[in-house]
C-alpha cells in the first residue's frame with residue numbers, strides 16, 4: 001500500500017470516528033457531557049452477554065495439510081479446501097453470536113428454528129453475482145441470514161492463482177459474525193450447492209434461553 005493511500009485510509013477512519021462521535025452528541029441534544037450519558041443509556045438498552053455461552057467459533061471450510069499444502073506467497077487452490085463446519089454443532093445463549101471463520105469459497109446461509117437439511121430446496125439456484133453457472137442456493141423460506149457472495153469481494157492477489165477463469169478473483173478467507181437473539185435450533189448451510197449436497201457442508205447452532 002502506498003503512503004498516500006494509507007494516509008487516506010487513516011483519514012477516512014478518523015473521519016468515521018468523528019462522525020460517530022457527532023452522532024452520539026446530536027442524539028443527546030449536543031450538550032457537552034450529555035454524550036457520556038447517552039452512551040450509558042445505550043448500554044442499558046442492551047442486555048449484556050457474557051460467559052461461556054456468549055459466543056462460539058465455527059471454522060467454515062479449512063485448508064488441507066495432508067499432503068502438505070504451501071499457500072505462499074498467495075495461493076488458494078480450491079481443490080485443497082475441506083468442506084466442513086468445525087465444530088458442526090455449537091451452543092450459545094440467546095443474544096449471543098457465532099463467529100464464522102470462512103476459509104475458501106463458501107457462502108453462509110442460516111435458516112430458522114427447526115429447519116432440517118432436507119427442507120432446503122436445492123433446485124432454487126442463482127449464479128454468483130460476478131457471473132457463471134447457477135451454483136448458489138437461493139431458497140428464501142425460513143432464511144434468516146445470507147452471507148456475502150464471495151464473487152463480489154475484492155481481489156485476494158494479483159495475479160490470482162491459478163489464472164482466471166478457474167480462479168475466483170476474490171477474497172475468500174474472511175470472517176462473518178452472526179447474532180442470534182432468540183432461542184432455537186438453527187440450520188447453517190454452505191450456499192454452494194455441491195458443498196451442501198455432495199459434501200454435507202452444514203451444521204447447527206443451538207441457542208438456549
Ligand SMILES: [Cu+2]
Nearest residue numbers: 106190192195
Ligand atoms: Cu462451501
